[in-house]
Every structure is written in structure tokens, then in C-alpha cells.
Amino acid sequence: MIVLEKRPQPSKAWSYATPLVAVVATMVFGGLLFAILGKNPIEAIGTIFWEPLFGEFAFYYRPQLLVKGAPLVLIAIGLSLGFRAGIWNIGAEGQYIMGTIFGAGAGLAFYPMEAWFIFPIMIFAGAFGGWLWATIPAFLKVRFGTNEILVSLMLVYVAEQFLASVSLGLLKNPEGFGFPGSRNLQSYESAHNAELIAGSGMHWGVVAAFIAVIFSYVLLNRHMLGFHIRLTGEAPRAAKFAGVNPARLILFCLGLSGALAGLAGMFEVSGPSGVVSIDFNVGYGFTAIIVAFLGRLHPVGILLAGGLMALTYIGGEIAQSQLGLPAAAIQVFQGMLLFFLLAFDLLTNYRIRAARSEVA
Amino acid sequence: MKFTTLMASAALALGLASGAMAQDKTKVGFVYVGPVGDGGWTYEHNKGRLAVEEEFGDKVETVFVESVPEGPDAERVMTQMALEGADLIFTTSFGYMDPTINVAKKFPNVKFEHATGYKTADNVSVYSARFYEGRAVQGHIAGNMTKSNIIGYIGSYPIPEVIRGINSAYVHAKKVNPDVEFKIVWAYTWFDPAKEADAAKVLIEQGADVILQHTDSTAPQAAAQEAGNVVTFGQASDMSEYAPFPRVSSIIDDWAPYYIARTQAVMDGTWESVNTWDGIREGMVGIGEISDAVPADVKEEALALKAAMAAGEYHPFTGPINKQDGSVWLAEGEVADDGTLAGMNFYVEGLEGDIPQ
Numbered sequence: 001m002i003v004l005e006k007r008p009q010p011s012k013a014w015s016y017a018t019p020l021v022a023v024v025a026t027m028v029f030g031g032l033l034f035a036i037l038g039k040n041p042i043e044a045i046g047t048i049f050w051e052p053l054f055g056e057f058a059f060y061y062r063p064q065l066l067v068k069g070a071p072l073v074l075i076a077i078g079l080s081l082g083f084r085a086g087i088w089n090i091g092a093e094g095q096y097i098m099g100t101i102f103g104a105g106a107g108l109a110f111y112p113m114e115a116w117f118i119f120p121i122m123i124f125a126g127a128f129g130g131w132l133w134a135t136i137p138a139f140l141k142v143r144f145g146t147n148e149i150l151v152s153l154m155l156v157y158v159a160e161q162f163l164a165s166v167s168l169g170l171l172k173n174p175e176g177f178g179f180p181g182s183r184n185l186q187s188y189e190s191a192h193n194a195e196l197i198a199g200s201g202m203h204w205g206v207v208a209a210f211i212a213v214i215f216s217y218v219l220l221n222r223h224m225l226g227f228h229i230r231l232t233g234e235a236p237r238a239a240k241f242a243g244v245n246p247a248r249l250i251l252f253c254l255g256l257s258g259a260l261a262g263l264a265g266m267f268e269v270s271g272p273s274g275v276v277s278i279d280f281n282v283g284y285g286f287t288a289i290i291v292a293f294l295g296r297l298h299p300v301g302i303l304l305a306g307g308l309m310a311l312t313y314i315g316g317e318i319a320q321s322q323l324g325l326p327a328a329a330i331q332v333f334q335g336m337l338l339f340f341l342l343a344f345d346l347l348t349n350y351r352i353r354a355a356r357s358e359v360a
Numbered sequence: 361m362k363f364t365t366l367m368a369s370a371a372l373a374l375g376l377a378s379g380a381m382a383q384d385k386t387k388v389g390f391v392y393v394g395p396v397g398d399g400g401w402t403y404e405h406n407k408g409r410l411a412v413e414e415e416f417g418d419k420v421e422t423v424f425v426e427s428v429p430e431g432p433d434a435e436r437v438m439t440q441m442a443l444e445g446a447d448l449i450f451t452t453s454f455g456y457m458d459p460t461i462n463v464a465k466k467f468p469n470v471k472f473e474h475a476t477g478y479k480t481a482d483n484v485s486v487y488s489a490r491f492y493e494g495r496a497v498q499g500h501i502a503g504n505m506t507k508s509n510i511i512g513y514i515g516s517y518p519i520p521e522v523i524r525g526i527n528s529a530y531v532h533a534k535k536v537n538p539d540v541e542f543k544i545v546w547a548y549t550w551f552d553p554a555k556e557a558d559a560a561k562v563l564i565e566q567g568a569d570v571i572l573q574h575t576d577s578t579a580p581q582a583a584a585q586e587a588g589n590v591v592t593f594g595q596a597s598d599m600s601e602y603a604p605f606p607r608v609s610s611i612i613d614d615w616a617p618y619y620i621a622r623t624q625a626v627m628d629g630t631w632e633s634v635n636t637w638d639g640i641r642e643g644m645v646g647i648g649e650i651s652d653a654v655p656a657d658v659k660e661e662a663l664a665l666k667a668a669m670a671a672g673e674y675h676p677f678t679g680p681i682n683k684q685d686g687s688v689w690l691a692e693g694e695v696a697d698d699g700t701l702a703g704m705n706f707y708v709e710g711l712e713g714d715i716p717q
Contacts (some may be wrong), residue, residue, distance in 0.1 A: 057443045064436055164548050168518060169717035177478055178520045178705040184458055272432035275458055278517060278548060282429040315439050320425045321444070326394060327427040 004350040014348040019294055019301070022340035023153025023308070030333040030338075039323050047316030047321075047322060048333075054160075061314055064202025064272070067272050069310035070206040071264040073303055075288035077212040078257030080297040085232040087253045089136065091152030092157035092261040093285025095130035099262020100269045101166055102129025104182060104276045107191035108171060110184065118190040122266060123204075130262015131255050133159060138254035142247040148254065160281070167278045186274035193271035212260060217299040229253065261285060290338045312337070379690060386448065386627050388412060388619075389435060392423035393453035394551045400576025400596035401613070402426065403473075405452045407597075408615035415620045418534060419627070432457025438463040442470045448626045451475065453550075454519070460484060471631050473622060476521060478702070480633050487618060490639030491521065492528040492701070493669050494611035495572075496676035497647050497662050498593050499532030502570045503540050505591045505659045506533075512563025514546045514556060514573040514580060518716045520704040520707035522574050527708045528676045529572055530557075534710060542711055543568055553579035564590055569623065581607055591653070598648040609662070610648030617643055637698065640669045677701065682709035 018215035031041030075092045082089050089095075103126030110118050137151035164180075166172075171182040196202045220226035232239040232249060240246075250278045264284065269276055291309050295301030316330035390409050394402040409422050423446065434456045442463060446633040448471045451460045456573045457477035464472045464484045472484040480486055502511050511533060515522050526544060533540045545559040556575045560583035564572055570591040573580045578599050584590035584606040592602065594610025599620055618636065626630040638644035647666050650659045654682055668674035679690030690696060707715065 057440070060439060060443060067432060067438075160548075165716070177703040179454070179478075180517060180519055181455075186458075186462075214466065268432070272435070275431075277455060279430050279455060282431065282433065313433075314436065317425055317428075317433075318440060321389070321437070322443060325421075327425070347675040 003353050004151075004346070004354050006350055007348075010348050011351075013342075015296065018344040018348060019296065019341060020296075020307070021229060021344050022337060024335045025344070026333065029336055033329060034325065035330060037325065037329060039325060044319055044323055044325060047082070047319045048312060048330075050315075051318045052311055052314045052324075059199075061318075063195075063199060063311045064314055065204045065307060066201035067203070068305040068313055070203075070209040071268055071284045072291045072309055073287055073306035074205065074212055074264040074267075074310050075257075075261045076291040076295065076302045076306060077209075077216045077299060078260030078296070079288055080292045080299070081229055082253035082257050083215065083233075083292060084220075085249055086227045086236070087250055087255055088149045089134060089137070089152050089254050089257045089293050090149050090289065091134070091154075091156045091285070092257065092288055093281055093283065094152070094156035094262035095133045095258040096265040096268075096285045097156075097159040097163050098133040098265070099126040099130035099259075099263035100164060100276060100280060101171070102132075102187060102189075102262065103124055103266025104217075104269045105171060107185060107188070107270065108183060110190070111188060112189045116190070119193070119270075122191060122270060123263065126262045126266025127259040128262070130265065131259040133262070134254045134258020135251065141249055141254075151309040152254075156285070163276070164278045165282060167276055167280075171276050180278055182240050182276035184274040185270045191270055192274075193267050195271075203267065203271045205264065205271060208263055208267060210303075213299045213303050220299070225252070260321040261288075280292045290334075294337065294341055309334075384419065386416070386623060387444075388420055388422045388623055388626075389438075389446040389448045389449040390422065390453045391428050391437055391449065391453075391456060392424060392426040393428065393430065393455070394576065395426050396424075398551050398576050399578050399599065402452070402576070404597050404613045405450070405615055405617060408619040409450075411616035412623050414617050416623065416627075420623060422710070428456075429682055431459070435459035435462055438472075439466070442467040446470060446708075448473065448623060450622075454521075464613075471622075471626055480635060482633055485632075485634045485636070486638040487634075488521070489613055489644040491611060491613075491645055492524040492676055493639045494645045494647060495525040495528040496532045496669070497666050498572060498609065498611065499529035499534075500536060500610045500659060500662050500665055501650070501654055502529065502572060502591070502593075503533030503535065503537035504570070505654065506537065506540060508567045508569045508572045509537065509539045510541050510543060510569065511566045512560070512568030512571045513542055513543055514559045514571065514575050515546045515572045516550050517548060518546060521703060523707070523715060524572055524701060525572075527704065529678075530711055531676065531681060531708060544711075544713060546716055547575055549575065551576045553577040556580050557583045560584060561573050562677075569704070578602065585624070594648050600648065603649070604651030605653040607651070608653045609650045612646035612648050614643055614646050637702075640666060641672055683707070684711055 016330045031045050034044040036039045079089055079092055092117050103122045106125035107118055132274045137148040140146040140151055141148045167180045173181060173183045193203050214325045232244055291305045295305035312334050387686040391401045391493055395404040396402055398632055399657050413422055426439050427433050441516050450473045454476045457474055457479050460472050460474045464481050468483055474486050475485050476488045513526055530542050544565055547555050547559050549555055556577050558649055560580035565586045571580055572593055573595045576596050581599055581602040583591050584592045590606055592606040593609055594607050596613050598610045599607050623662045650662055675695045677696035679694040680692045682689045683689045
């Protein structure tokens with residue numbers, strides 16, 4: 001018989017090891033899945049993890065890792081602060097959408113004027129849109145004690161309706177022959193979040209993601225507020241005695257995560273995407289939750305996890321076109337990653353023991 | 361070095377390296393918006409891909425990526441295909457328009473074909489089908505089949521293509537049944553079985569006994585089957601698994617001849633940027649078998665309508681037709697021009713409700 005025994009202290013070693021173990025387990029079982037589908041598992045795993053980094057066309061894929069990973073990291077950093085304090089913002093996708101609408105809307109309001117101040121205004125508007133959308137669940141929680149998980153999640157669907165509405169109406173391209181979707185911001189210079197160095201993938205959103213990582217690291221380790229966040233999550237009663245104001249913490253954590261998600265949306269629409277369209281959101285806000293946990297809610301961890309997630313997306317696409325793997329298999333593969341992470345997390349708090357057989 | 365030149369030289373280097381192989385094998389890429397198993401839109405495009413493989417055998421290699429979101433992800437997938445030596449890339453959803461144009465700029469030697477869009481370039485063609493011709497046949501059958509005089513319509517997005525379909529179906533249903541009324545639900549998706557089933561159920565509850573859909577899954581068919589007495593039509597593919605009832609007919613997209621012709625053109629070096637909008641006559645739009653659930657005389661009329669369109673004798677939008685607000689759109693005998701149809705953003709007279717803005 002095997003029994004689980006709670007550790008007196010969570011194991012430090014395991015808390016660092018679980019993400020790695022989870023990745024390895026995902027490779028093993030993912031490989032098994034690919035083998036069942038009739039593909040060479042070594043080749044498939046190799047394609048997913050090796051091709052984007054060191055393959056023939058790595059010069060194109062490496063920058064793409066930044067483009068794909070930046071919104072994930074930016075959103076996940078915001079979420080992680082709340083998650084640490086036990087404040088669960090599940091609706092980053094909605095805040096991402098609202099940031100997009102506000103940011104792009106602010107830019108398009110100036111069209112066709114060209115001026116240096118348009119882009120900064122868009123950044124501010126994007127952050128404001130996300131902040132506003134996240135403040136709704138925060139306010140309702142503080143004022144009426146509603147559950148922020150439900151409210152923030154439901155607001156995603158409200159935001160999607162807004163997105164459809166502006167794509168068809170307010171922000172619709174007047175020169176688009178009646179088709180939905182806004183003007184392309186890539187061809188509006190003052191509003192275009194262009195690559196800082198052509199071909200590098202570095203746009204302002206990537207810069208913002210790196211800044212967010214540093215900012216969050218400093219906040220958590222060097223600042224009183226960061227201490228309060230950690231304390232609230234780890235020992236809510238102690239936090240109360242330490243004089244933490246829970247209402248203010250909720251407003252801060254949800255508001256900040258919303259603002260970062262909004263920024264991510266704004267940088268995406270003004271850069272890589274260019275167009276506000278009905279299907280603009282592709283799930284960054286939800287995937288970022290996985291990234292936050294995969295990165296152990298630690299800023300540096302999140303940076304690495306965001307990169308890993310981006311790698312599986314890009315590698316997955318390559319595997320699809322080169323090896324003919326179905327898209328669903330790639331999604332299962334990504335899902336395994338979170339599953340194994342949560343499964344092995346058990347070992348951080350528990351240890352496995354062979355139970356002594358009872359002697360009569 | 362500029363990125364573009366870097367890419368071009370890399371592509372060139374690749375072309376030289378694998379030159380011998382590339383010469384006798386034409387590589388054709390397909391970017392799909394849904395899964396190939398959707399049973400509708402993407403399923404039919406994939407059938408077109410398989411037809412290309414069948415036609416040319418060893419002379420072609422096809423690759424595809426499914427469920428690609430419309431945006432930067434699509435751009436990356438297309439770039440990846442171009443880098444890996446694709447000669448021709450079909451991008452099969454409206455939302456791929458700007459990404460297609462962007463990637464086409466970086467790879468002037470690769471040919472692109474974008475479905476249902478309007479932006480072309482020297483190496484970008486657009487192609488679409490006159491689905492509204494099929495809708496005319498559907499409307500004719502639907503107007504005859506309804507007993508409650510309420511026809512439900514599941515719209516995907518309020519874009520010209522979908523609005524054309526609604527107008528065409530309505531005009532022809534009204535012709536045979538002046539009391540007919542359309543109820544339209546917007547699903548804001550091309551493929552989402554759960555949403556589509558919900559939309560169908562709502563329409564059935566509101567008294568619709570015929571459901572037309574502009575979404576791709578068979579969920580509405582299943583909902584109709586459950587309800588028992590509701591008529592449906594297959595969309596994009598035949599959906600014959602629901603025949604003879606509730607599915608009484610269908611509109612079938614047949615991309616195979618076009619895909620084969622365009623691949624051939626690339627092989628022959630005769631490929632040129634074109635704007636193709638084909639219908640029943642060219643075979644891009646097919647009408648699935650009209651089942652025996654439809655009375656024989658209605659079936660005969662429907663087939664006659666189809667034949668008239670195939671012969672080019674009849675246009676579904678022939679006046680007199682007024683706009684929803686009562687103003688004259690087409691005078692007696694006047695035929696709609698392609699420009700107006702391509703950007704259609706109004707309902708015809710008799711339809712209720714507003715197009716979402």
C-alpha cells in the first residue's frame with residue numbers, strides 16, 4: 001500500500017522540480033500519443049521543441065517566440081500578483097479585449113492625423129480599458145461580496161459582444177466594403193506598434209512584458225505592498241493583524257492585472273494583428289492562467305513559462321504542416337502540460353510512503 | 361540586412377538547395393480556419409486539397425494547418441509554409457485577408473489564393489462562390505415546405521456574403537409563399553456546435569418549422585431531428601447523414617475544380633492574379649440531392665430554377681426588388697450588379713429587424 005503523507009513544510013526542492021518533471025512527463029506521454037497517431041514520437045517532439053529554436057528557419061521563429069510569448073507573459077504577471085493574494089481574476093481575456101477596443105479606438109479617433117502623442121495616448125487608453133473591466137468585479141467583491149471568479153469570467157462574454165459590436169459598427173473600416181473589422185493600424189504610422197528593429201520581433205509589447213517582469217520582481221521582494229500580497233495569500237489572519245486592507249488589495253490586484261491585460265491587447269492590435277475584428281481574441285487571457293501557474297507565480301518563472309508555451313504553439317504549427325499532426329493532438333499536448341504540473345504539485349505538499357502493514 | 365531581403369535570400373537558398381526536388385514537385389499549402397472534421401466549410405476545402413493530390417499524384421505535395429486563428433497566427437503559419445518551399449498557398453477564410461497580403465509582400469515568388477476577400481496583389485488572387493444562387497433554390501423549397509410560415513435563419517456574421525444569402529432566400533421564399541416570415545439569429549461564429557444548436561432551438565421555439573443555416577456544423581440538423589417536424593438544409597457540405605429528413609437538400613461548396621486548375625496554372629507557369637466569383641454554372645456551388653420529403657412538383661420547380669441559373673438565364677436578384685425601407689433597389693427586369701452584391705449591407709423589403717451594427 002502507498003499512502004500520501006502531508007509534509008510539515010512544502011518541499012522547496014519539489015516546488016522547483018515539478019515544472020521540469022511536468023515538462024518531461026508531457027514529452028513522454030505526448031510522445032506516446034503521437035506514436036498512437038502513427039507518427040514518429042521522437043521526430044514529433046523534436047519538431048515541436050527543436051525546430052523553432054535551432055531549425056533551418058529559426059531566424060524567423062525566434063522573433064516569433066517573442067511576439068507570441070509577450071502577451072502571455074504580460075497578462076500572466078498581472079494575474080500572478082492576484083493569485084498570490086488569493087484573488088482570482090479569471091477574466092483576463094475580457095480585459096484584453098477591452099484594452100484592445102479602448103486602445104485601438106483612441107488611435108482611430110485621430111485618424112488620419114499623424115502625431116507623436118497618439119501612440120502614448122493609445123497605451124494609456126488600452127491600460128485604462130483593461131483596468132476598467134477588471135475593476136467591475138473588484139468593486140462588486142469589495143462592495144457586495146460577490147465572487148470575483150464568476151464575475152470576471154462572465155464579463156469575458158460581455159466583452160466579446162462589445163468586440164463584435166464595435167467591429168460591425170463604431171470601429172468598422174469605412175473603406176472595408178461593408179465587411180466587419182477596423183482599419184488596419186499597421187498602415188497608420190502614428191498608431192502602429194512597429195518592430196523596434198525590423199525582423200527582431202521586438203515591439204513595445206515585448207518591452208512592456210520585460211518591464212513588467214522586473215517591476216513585479218521588485219514589488220514582490222522589495223516592497224511593502226508585495227509583502228502584503230504574499231502575506232495575504234499565505235496567512236490571511238496574520239495579514240489582518242499586520243494591518244493589510246483587504247479591499248484596497250483587491251482593487252489593486254484586480255485593477256493592475258486588468259491594466260496589464262489591456263496593455264497586452266492594445267500592443268497586439270496595434271502591432272502584430274493590426275485589425276480589430278470579431279474574432280480578435282484567441283485565448284491569450286486564458287492561456288496566461290496556465291503560464292502563471294507553470295511559472296510558479298514567480299516573475300522569472302513566468303517569463304520562462306511564457307517562452308515555453310509560445311514554443312509549443314509555434315512548434316505545434318510546424319509539426320502540423322510538416323508531419324500532418326492534427327491540431328487537436330497539439331492542444332491535448334498543451335493540456336497535458338498543465339495537468340502534469342498540477343498532478344506533480346502534489347509532491348510539493350505531500351510525500352509518498354509505503355504504508356507499514358498492520359501486524360495483528 | 362533588411363528582414364525582407366533576409367527572408368527572400370533564405371527562401372532562395374532553400375530553393376537552390378532543394379532545387380532538383382522542387383522542380384518536379386509543386387508544393388501547395390492550405391490554411392484552414394476550422395478543424396477538417398467540421399463537416400462543413402473546412403471539410404470541403406480539405407476535400408479540394410485531396411482532389412489536388414489525387415489529380416497530380418507524385419507531382420504535388422500538399423500541406424495544411426487547421427484551426428488557425430485569424431490574425432498574427434495566420435501570418436506565421438503562412439510564412440512558415442512559404443519558407444518551407446510552398447509554391448501556392450490557399451488561405452481559406454475571410455479573416456486571413458490582411459495576413460495574406462502581408463506575407464505575399466515578403467514572398468513575391470509564392471502565389472497566394474485568398475477565399476472570400478477583396479484585396480488582391482500581383483501574387484494574390486481572390487476567389488469566392490455565388491452561394492446566393494444556392495440560397496435561391498433553398499428559399500424556393502423552404503417557402504413551399506413551411507406550414508407555420510416562419511422560417512428560421514442562423515446567420516454567422518453580418519457580412520455581405522451572409523446578407524446576400526438571407527436576401528436571396530427571402531426573395532424566393534416570398535415568391536411562392538407571400539405570408540412567409542424570416543426570423544434571424546446571429547451566432548457570431550462559423551463553427552460552434554453548441555451555439556448553433558442553441559440558435560436552432562430558439563428558432564424552433566419561436567415557431568420556425570424550416571431552418572436555414574449559414575454556419576458549418578450539423579448541430580442545427582440534430583436539433584431539428586430532435587424536434588421532429590422541422591426542415592433543414594445542409595450547409596457547405598451535403599450533410600447527407602441527416603437525409604432524407606430533416607435535411608431535404610443542401611448547398612455544397614465544390615472547390616476541387618478551382619484548386620486543381622490553379623495548381624495546374626502554377627505548374628505551367630501561367631498563374632495570374634485573378635478575381636474569381638463562380639456559381640452554379642461553373643460548378644463551384646452545388647445543390648445536394650433534393651430528398652423525397654419534398655413534394656415532386658416543388659422538387660421539379662427547384663431543379664428548373666437551378667437549371668435556369670446554370671444556363672445563365674436567370675439571376676436571383678432580378679427586379680422589381682425594393683430595399684427594406686421601401687425605396688427602389690432594382691426596377692422591373694433590372695439585374696443586380698456584382699459591385700452592389702459584393703458589398704451588400706441592406707435587407708430587401710419585407711425582412712424584419714436590423715442588420716447588427
